[in-house]
Amino acid sequence: MASRPQIGxxxxxxxxxxxxxxxxxxxEQRDLAERVSTAGRPLTASVLSKIESGSRRIDVxxxxxxxNALGASPALLLTSTDNEPGLxxxxxxxAVRADIEALGDLVGVxxxxxxxxxxxxxxxxxxxxxxxxxxxxxxxxxxxxxxxLLEGRPEKSDDDELDDLAxxx
Numbered sequence: 001m002a003s004r005p006q007i008g009x010x011x012x013x014x015x016x017x018x019x020x021x022x023x024x025x026x027x028e029q030r031d032l033a034e035r036v037s038t039a040g041r042p043l044t045a046s047v048l049s050k051i052e053s054g055s056r057r058i059d060v061x062x063x064x065x066x067x068n069a070l071g072a073s074p075a076l077l078l079t080s081t082d083n084e085p086g087l088x089x090x091x092x093x094x095a096v097r098a099d100i101e102a103l104g105d106l107v108g109v110x111x112x113x114x115x116x117x118x119x120x121x122x123x124x125x126x127x128x129x130x131x132x133x134x135x136x137x138x139x140x141x142x143x144x145x146x147x148x149l150l151e152g153r154p155e156k157s158d159d160d161e162l163d164d165l166a167x168x169x
Contacts, residue, residue, distance in 0.1 A: 007054045010078065014063065017077045019052045021070045032069055041065035076101060090125030093118060103149065113152070117145045
């Protein structure tokens with residue numbers, strides 16, 4: 001009998017990101033599993049527990065369904081930086097993550113820009129180095145990175161010149 005392949009670094013990272021976002025949203029595993037199942041992707045709390053613990057691989061369909069149920073994009077689960085020594089999720093990182101999510105589909109934008117923005121925000125939340133000496137530099141870098149994200153995103157098509165059409169569901 002062949003042994004199961006080990007969960008890789010990315011898989012472990014995604015598992016941690018799912019757990020963190022679930023906790024951030026105040027959801028129990030059974031609540032998230034129910035949301036995913038209700039949306040059409042059957043998932044039990046037991047399977048979710050195995051995914052979060054890293055004892056079960058997550059396939060792309062589960063990743064997309066779980067991200068949707070958490071109100072996040074699959075890219076956010078893949079690119080966030082959990083549990084890095086010295087870095088913390090605080091109000092700046094939370095705001096940056098929410099802003100990046102609000103930008104929507106960043107097709108054509110370098111994914112590392114979003115990662116860089118999150119990392120800079122976490123460094124700001126961590127205090128900006130000894131005696132907060134790096135805070136102003138980190139703030140400048142974060143603003144510049146976010147500006148690059150905004151510049152690189154695709155322009156929204158406006159086919160509704162009269163502003164009388166409903167937003168697509």
